[in-house]
Every structure is written in structure tokens, then in C-alpha cells.
Amino acid sequence: xxxxxxxxxxxxxxxxxxxxxxxxxxxxxxxxxxxxxxxxxxxxxxxxxxxxxxxxxxxxxxxxxxxxxxxxxxxxxxxxxxxxxxxxxxxxxxxxxxxxxxxxxxxxxxxxxxxxxxxxxxxxxxxxxxxxxxxxxxxxxxxxxxxxxxxxxxxxxxxxxxxxxxxxxxxxxxxxxxxxxxxxxxxxxxxxxxxxxxxxxxxxxxxxxxxxxxxxxxxxxxxxxxxxxxxxxxxxxxxxxxxxxxxxxxxxxxxxxxxxxxxxxxxxxxxxxxxxxxxxxxxxxxxxxxxxxxxxxxxxxxxxxxxxxxxxxxxxxxxxxxxxxxxxxxxxxxxxxxxxxxxxxxxxxxxxxxxxxxxxxxxxxxxxxxxxxxxxxxxxxxxxxxxxxxxxxxxxxxxxxxxxxxxxxxxxxxxxxxxxxxxxxxxxxxxxxxxxxxxxxxxxxxxxxxxxxxxxxxxxxxxxxxxxxxxxxxxxx
Numbered sequence: 001x002x003x004x005x006x007x008x009x010x011x012x013x014x015x016x017x018x019x020x021x022x023x024x025x026x027x028x029x030x031x032x033x034x035x036x037x038x039x040x041x042x043x044x045x046x047x048x049x050x051x052x053x054x055x056x057x058x059x060x061x062x063x064x065x066x067x068x069x070x071x072x073x074x075x076x077x078x079x080x081x082x083x084x085x086x087x088x089x090x091x092x093x094x095x096x097x098x099x100x101x102x103x104x105x106x107x108x109x110x111x112x113x114x115x116x117x118x119x120x121x122x123x124x125x126x127x128x129x130x131x132x133x134x135x136x137x138x139x140x141x142x143x144x145x146x147x148x149x150x151x152x153x154x155x156x157x158x159x160x161x162x163x164x165x166x167x168x169x170x171x172x173x174x175x176x177x178x179x180x181x182x183x184x185x186x187x188x189x190x191x192x193x194x195x196x197x198x199x200x201x202x203x204x205x206x207x208x209x210x211x212x213x214x215x216x217x218x219x220x221x222x223x224x225x226x227x228x229x230x231x232x233x234x235x236x237x238x239x240x241x242x243x244x245x246x247x248x249x250x251x252x253x254x255x256x257x258x259x260x261x262x263x264x265x266x267x268x269x270x271x272x273x274x275x276x277x278x279x280x281x282x283x284x285x286x287x288x289x290x291x292x293x294x295x296x297x298x299x300x301x302x303x304x305x306x307x308x309x310x311x312x313x314x315x316x317x318x319x320x321x322x323x324x325x326x327x328x329x330x331x332x333x334x335x336x337x338x339x340x341x342x343x344x345x346x347x348x349x350x351x352x353x354x355x356x357x358x359x360x361x362x363x364x365x366x367x368x369x370x371x372x373x374x375x376x377x378x379x380x381x382x383x384x385x386x387x388x389x390x391x392x393x394x395x396x397x398x399x400x401x402x403x404x405x406x407x408x409x410x411x412x413x414x415x416x417x418x419x420x421x422x423x424x425x426x427x428x429x430x431x432x433x434x435x436x437x438x439x440x441x442x443x444x445x446x447x448x449x450x451x452x453x454x455x456x457x458x459x460x461x462x463x464x465x466x467x468x469x470x471x472x473x474x475x476x477x
Contacts, residue, residue, distance in 0.1 A: 012348065016112025019355055023120050024092045026359070030129050030366040031084035036373030037464055038398040040080065040131045043069070045402065047079040052223055052232055059236035061219035064172040065133040080131040087128050087135030094139040095119065097146030098332070104149065105295045106336040113348065114335040116355050118328050122274035122362035126369060126462050127321045134324055137174035141325055144170050148183045149297060155191055160204050163187065168211025176315065177325070182306040184208065186299040248313045262312050266320040270462070271327035276361045282354045283334065290337035304329045318466055365462055374457040374470045375399040378433070381455070381472075382407050389429035392418055392436050395467065412436050415445045422475070430475035437473055450476050 035044040042057040046066045049056055057066065065083070068090065073082035095115055102111035128135035147163035163184065170177055188201050220229035251258060273280035294301075307325055315322040339347055372380075375396050382391060383405060392412040393400070400409050412418040412432075418440070422430055431454070440447060454472040461468035 083131035125362035172215035434471035
């Protein structure tokens with residue numbers, strides 16, 4: 001029976017397509033209704049009023065993601081769910097380019113199996129079901145990769161325009177995917193080697209710029225003019241790279257330690273294995289026993305390496321979601337090369353089993369992610385308090401704004417501000433979250449004897465690794 005189903009081209013395709021449909025249904029079923037982080041609140045608020053100055057959303061505006069969310073929001077009342085459903089549906093469309101790429105680089109009879117492995121990745125399922133732009137960006141990224149590979153084969157002028165179009169959509173959804181422009185540079189280099197026409201390359205570059213200007217000008221117009229938009233851009237960029245962005249320039253962690261954390265924890269343990277030893281073992285075996293020849297294009301590999309360095313140096317190391325393109329790209333690469341070897345029946349069985357395990361691990365974590373986020377739990381408990389108090393927070397304040405809580409709260413990033421501000425609340429209890437406490441300690445403030453732990457709130461740290469656990473303290477003078 002195993003030989004009949006796994007050795008049959010048609011039934012193997014049915015298996016892959018069935019699982020892809022199942023993954024989409026599960027992701028829609030577990031679409032998060034919560035805006036539990038700063039970024040999520042930015043995106044959700046933008047569906048009602050698009051205003052970059054008020055961080056609805058934050059720079060660069062994510063116009064295509066917000067537009068898609070607005071369209072779905074006209075049918076789905078909850079704005080967070082609307083963004084998630086747009087994510088899920090768009091990512092489901094990426095099954096098409098993934099299949100075409102898998103058929104090109106691998107065997108046609110196992111192409112749908114490769115797609116199912118990539119799309120059922122547990123961590124991707126978790127992030128896609130959050131009101132963030134990663135899911136939509138991943139979808140367009142695969143369309144873009146397919147369009148680039150298609151243009152490599154034909155090298156006609158109009159075949160070059162399609163990847164330019166998808167790049168315009170991609171960066172209008174998530175600007176941090178900018179390193180994937182490297183794929184275009186490789187494409188243009190090959191085109192120049194064949195035609196030796198600089199005028200042709202310049203014209204293609206102008207078309208690419210035009211596709212980017214569509215969304216840039218549209219977003220700038222919401223700020224009044226391009227000057228205001230550029231001021232906002234410079235302010236955001238400076239903050240991201242120098243202050244709060246978690247990049248290598250603002251991270252106190254040594255670079256060697258950051259690198260180990262990035263590869264071992266973010267990419268392998270979270271992004272690919274989703275903290276499952278079974279998945280880590282299965283995927284590790286797949287890579288170790290894969291065909292050693294290079295079946296995918298150099299452009300694909302060069303582009304992924306370019307993004308790898310970008311994610312390592314210029315993205316927040318505390319948020320593994322930034323490595324999603326690397327995790328999905330590695331799964332695609334590994335599956336193509338693993339299924340290229342002999343003993344296909346045994347190898348198909350391993351891939352099929354891994355797909356099932358990924359789905360089960362994903363469902364387990366999706367169910368966990370359905371519980372009330374720690375920021376919501378904190379807000380609900382504070383709402384019930386009858387005594388006079390004020391709570392000092394970090395990014396939790398943005399969620400409190402969104403929830404329209406009735407109690408007083410204040411964002412406190414520096415101890416000097418906290419020391420002066422709390423003087424206005426002599427007869428009230430002073431509460432602080434653990435992020436405020438950690439910030440004060442990092443500033444060299446001695447806190448021994450001033451803190452009393454009240455309660456710790458827990459939710460999924462895969463969904464929110466930074467605020468998945470929140471501890472509330474009372475300040476004691």
C-alpha cells in the first residue's frame with residue numbers, strides 16, 4: 001500500500017495539494033484577533049485611519065499590506081483578523097510559483113510534496129496568523145523569485161518587467177526585504193553579458209524605480225509632501241539603526257555571540273524546527289543525506305546569502321520572525337536536493353512524515369497562541385484594581401493605548417524621568433513592568449530593596465519573544 005501511494009505520481013500530488021488546503025484552513029481558523037505588540041497595534045490602527053505621523057502604521061507605511069487588510073476588513077469585522085486572513089490568502093497563492101520552481105529544479109512527481117513541506121513549516125504558520133506583514137511579504141517574495149528565474153531563461157525585455165513589478169509590490173509590503181534586489185543585479189548582469197546594451201539596463205532600472213515610486217509617492221502624499229515623508233524616513237532609520245532597532249550597531253551583545261544566537265536559535269531551533277526535537281532531527285537528516293550537487297540557481301543562493309547578512313546585522317536579533325525567508329528558502333533547497341537522490345520511496349516517506357509533524361507542531365503552537373496575550377492579561381488585571389496606582393511601562397503602553405484602559409500609565413525609558421514623574425504620585429502605588437526594571441539596571445541604577453514582585457503573565461513566546469512573559473513589580477521606597 002505504501003509503495004502504491006508514495007510511488008504514484010497522481011496520489012503524491014493529491015497528498016501535497018490536500019495538505020496545502022488543510023494548512024490554509026487551519027491558518028484561517030487560528031487567525032489571531034489580538035493586537036498585542038507595538039507593531040501589531042500600528043498595523044491594526046491603520047485600517048481605520050492611515051497616518052504615518054501617528055504610527056498608523058510606522059514608517060515606511062506598508063501600503064500594499066494595509067490596502068489588502070482594508071479590503072478584507074470590509075468583510076471581516078475584527079481588524080487584526082482581517083490582516084491575518086489577507087496574509088493567509090496571499091501566502092496560499094505562493095503555492096503556484098513554489099510548484100513551478102520545484103518542478104524546474106527537482107522532479108515533477110515530487111513538486112507538490114516540496115511545496116507542502118515549505119508551506120507547512122510550523123513557525124511560518126504561527127507568524128502568518130499574526131497581524132504582521134511577514135506572511136504577505138513571503139508570498140510576494142516567492143512570486144518575485146519565480147519571475148527572476150523565468151527571466152533568466154528567456155532574457156527578453158518584457159520578461160524582465162515582471163520581476164520589477166513583483167519587487168515593487170514586495171518592498172511596498174516589507175521594505176526590510178530590500179536585499180533581494182541582489183537577484184535583479186544578477187539578472188541584469190546576465191542580460192548585459194548577452195546583449196551588451198547599457199541603455200537597456202538603464203531603461204530597466206528606470207522601470208524598477210517607477211514601480212517603487214508608485215507606493216512611495218502614494219504614502220508621501222498622505223503626509224502632505226515628500227519633504228515631510230523624508231524627514232520621517234530619516235528619523236525612523238536613525239532610530240532603527242542607532243537606538244531601538246536591535247541591529248548590530250545598537251546591540252551590546254558581542255558579534256560572535258550574536259552570530260551563534262542567530263544561526264543556532266533563530267534560524268535552526270525556532271525558524272526551521274519550531275522548538276521541536278523531532279523536527280530538528282528529521283530536517284537535520286534531510287540535509288545530511290541530500291544530494292551534494294547544486295540544483296538551484298546561483299541567483300537564488302546569492303540572494304539568500306545577501307538577506308542572511310542583512311538579517312544578521314540590520315534586524316532585531318530578539319525577533320526570529322525576520323529569518324522567515326531563510327527558513328523557507330532552506331526548506332525548499334533541502335527538499336529539492338533530498339528528493340533528487342535514489343531510494344525515492346523511502347525519501348518520500350520521510351518528507352511526508354515531516355510534513356505531518358510540522359502540521360501537528362504548528363497546530364499545537366497555534367492553540368497556545370490563542371490564549372490571551374500577556375499584555376492583555378496585564379491590562380485586565382490592572383483594570384480590576386480599586387486602589388490608586390500608576391504603572392510604568394515600555395512598549396506595553398502602546399497596547400494600553402489600543403485597549404483604551406482606564407487606569408493611569410506612563411512609558412518610562414530613563415530612570416531620571418521616572419524619578420521626577422513619580423513625585424506627582426506620592427499617595428499612590430507605583431508599579432513597573434520587568435522591561436522598565438531591566439532598562440533601569442542597564443543604566444546602572446541600584447534597585448535592591450526597591451522592588452516587590454507582584455505577578456508574572458505568560459503567553460506564547462514564539463508569537464512574541466519580547467513581551468510573551470511580563471512581570472509586574474511594585475516600587476518600594
